[in-house]
Amino acid sequence: MQALYTLDFATPDSPEMNFCSACGQPVVFRIPPGDDRERYMCEHCETVHYTNPRVVTGCLATWEDRVLLCRRAIAPRRGYWTLPAGFLENGEAADEGALRETWEEARARVVIDDLYTVYSLPHISQIYMFYRARLTRPEFAAGEESEDIALFREADVPWQELAFPVIRETLEHYFHDRSRDSYPVRSSSLIVDPSRRRGWG
C-alpha cells in the first residue's frame, strides 16, 4: 500500500527548480533572511519561490443507494476505481472544483450536500477534500481520464480494486455514516509512509 500515495494523482508535481522564473538566472536552495526553512531563491533579483501543498477536491456522489466510481484510464493506478477528483484550480472554490472534476471525469451532474472529508497527506504535500453529493439524474459517461463509470451498492464496491487508500477511507466512512444517517465532517491525516516525508516541510 505504501507506494500508492507517492504515485497518487496523475498531474505532475512542480518540477525541480533550476532557474528563477522571474529573471532566468540560476537559483539557490537555502534559507532566506528571516525565514526558517530552505526555499528556492534568486540571488540576482532576490525573488523567493515558495511552493506549497496542493488541494485535491472531488465528490462522493450517490444515486439512491449507490455510489459513483470511475475506473481510471490513466497512470497511476490505471484500471483501478476511484472517486471523481483532481487538483483544485486557481480561481475556484473547493466545491466548484469538486463539481468540475465530477463532470470532467464522469460526465455527471450533481448537487452537493456538504463537505465530507478533509485529509492531509503530508508525505506528498496534498490536502484531499471530498464533498457528499447526489446525482440529479442517473446519467454519466467516461470522461477522458476514465475508462468506465458505474454506480455501486455497498456490497458490490470493488474494494480490492480501489486506486488509492484515501478512496477506501472515504468510502468506508461513508457507508458507516450512512447506516446511522449522520455525516459529520471527518478530518485527519493519512501518513502512509513517514520515511517519504520531504525534508523541507
Added chain:
Amino acid sequence: MQALYTLDFATPDSPEMNFCSACGQPVVFRIPPGDDRERYMCEHCETVHYTNPRVVTGCLATWEDRVLLCRRAIAPRRGYWTLPAGFLENGEAADEGALRETWEEARARVVIDDLYTVYSLPHISQIYMFYRARLTRPEFAAGEESEDIALFREADVPWQELAFPVIRETLEHYFHDRSRDSYPVRSSSLIVDPSRRRGWG
C-alpha cells in the same frame, strides 16, 4: 471591505513567470495539448508549470471563555487583530501547520479539538482552514509577525479592528456555536469581490 481580501496574508504570491524554472528558456502562456486552460509552459523542454490555490491554516484558540488574537506587526493590515494563521508548508498536515503558526505568531501551545472552518476564497486562490483549540496554559507572547497578543471575552473582541473578513466570520460562528455548545464544521465560499476573480481559473 472589498479590498481586504486582495491584500490578505503577507507572504507574497507566486511571481509572474517569465522563464522556465527547469531549463531557463522563456515560457509562453497558452493552453497545453489536452488541457482546457492556459498555463505557463516551456516550448523548449515541454514542461508545463501548474500553479494552484494555497492553504492558509490556523487556530481559533481559547482559554476558558476567551479567544486568542494577534495584533499584526506586518503589512497588510498592520495593527489589526487576527487569528494566528499562515500558509501551510510542504510536508505538513493541516493541523500541524495550525499548531506551528500558533506557536510562531503567538508563542502559544495549544491542543486541537477539531477542524472548525473551511473557507474558499477563490478570488485570491486560497483555502482557509481553522481548527478549534485550547491553550494548555494561559501563556503567550508576540512572535515576529505580531506586535501584541491577548485573550478576549466575546464582549471585548475588537470587532472594528479585525484584520480580515474571514476572521470576523470565523469568530462570529464560534460565539454562536458556543452558545449552543455545538461546533459543526462550517464550509463555504467567501467571495468578496467577484470582479477580482482571476481570468485563468
